[in-house]
Amino acid sequence: MSFNVQAVRGQFPILSEIIDGRPVHYLDNGASAQTPLAVLDAVRTYETTGRANVLRGVHRLAERATDAYENARAEVAAFLGVGPMEIVFTGGCTAAINLVAYSYGSLLKPGDRILLSELEHHSNIVPWQMLRARAGIEIDMVPVTVDGRIDLEKLPGLLTPRTKLISLAHVSNVTGAVVDVGAVVAAARSVGAKVMLDGAQKAPHGPIDLPALGVDFYVFAGHKAYGPNGIGVLWARPELLDAMPPFMGGGSMIGRVTFAETTWAPPPRRFEAGTPPIGPAIGLGAACKWMRALDWTGAHAHEMTMVQHLMDGLQKIDGARIFGPAGLQNRYPVVSFMLDGVHPHDVAQTLDSFGVAVRAGHHCAQPLMDRFDLDGTTRVSMAPYNDGSDIDALLTGVRHAAKTLR
């Protein structure tokens, strides 16, 4: 059975908009994906028939809101193959990483080491640098190969008995490369280190079997996974969540408060101080449910056909070079390229005039850009609702930029 792109597109209202006289060729999904009716409807249902605070009221609306919020947690848990009480809702992916850096980080001792890679998003670098400044931990870095993959051959040599955590992008937001999680977990176990994956660019491509991956922490962002803004997810093994102190203090995260002493609520509540982003969580629950219902075998094949189409097209453009894996193996549909003699921002601006949305620049991965001495890249990031016409429009725009801007 072939993948029915039209049926998927029909669920995303924005894709049939005409904006400034042009159709929407949305290829900036890595920055933020579009959202389907199922998500919009879930949020609207909450806002119009069950809007109230959660966990606090006894009235009907409060109960509806609480049910919907906890149901969303269960949907996210099912998407990741874990238990609902292991899911912590956060303000975003960045917020989830900061939570781990703060709470898990507070259990670390001066001289303990954290291993990151050269291709990490700034959100998986800066929180650890802040922890280093606070707690005297050390940061090590796994380099990247010329085709934009984390160089796992270098990993064992970087591990020490003091390495407590390896934190890596599951899929690179610049090159689309997926990391070999099994190899990372095996290496980590050899020194007793934990593994955290930044799943921001993986979650938008379908359900994840966390128990099979064998990692210890997983984070992702709602808005990149067809959900609303302002919501993210942290999953951690229950024994880790249990051991971690809270990140923020406030309502909902307490056991009992007196001025002398306060006890913490059990996870996940302990990490959800204050009124959570209820509507966004409900929307993300709906997005996870929507993703679980999609035919990902078909969707992935469709995405990879588009990647091949893009690669073939770029190859015919003089001076266009892909930065990242050249083949379709072990990659996701995030493709960065350079056009010799044309700055990425000028490529992206030209593409905008063709109705094509892409991202250009350093993609919050400046260490990676520095390593390869790049001004930046133009990044095409796809979702199952994209189709060949999006790639064709993009290629037309790139050819135009190549012809007029150099």
Added chain:
Amino acid sequence: MSDQLYQDRIVALAKAKTGAGKLESPTKSARRDNPLCGDRVTVDIRLDGQGKIAEIAHQVRGCLLCQASASALSSIAVGRDAAGIADIRHDAERAVGRETGEAREPFAAFAPVAAHKSRQECVLLPFEALKDALS
């Protein structure tokens, strides 16, 4: 295309690369980065005895707008002091719509940037670097 940002005159200014390169023995140089987009401009200047620019060169790692602006600026910087450069900057600010009034040449060429708020800093970055070099 309704988008006319990359009009011939802007492209021509960028391609002219007026002043592109380094000075052998600059009196001063300064580098400015735009943290948002990563554009980077380095300006070298040689000053005469009166604090006027006798020679200027620039290196741009950035977009076409930034290159065009650096090129335009270099084409008229010689003979001006800090106040003179501040005066030209008004032309750039006017061209991109941040100040009212008519922009003089060569910065009048940047009028299409007025419709692209996110790109205006690209035009102004060379001025920032030159201001630092002159201060």
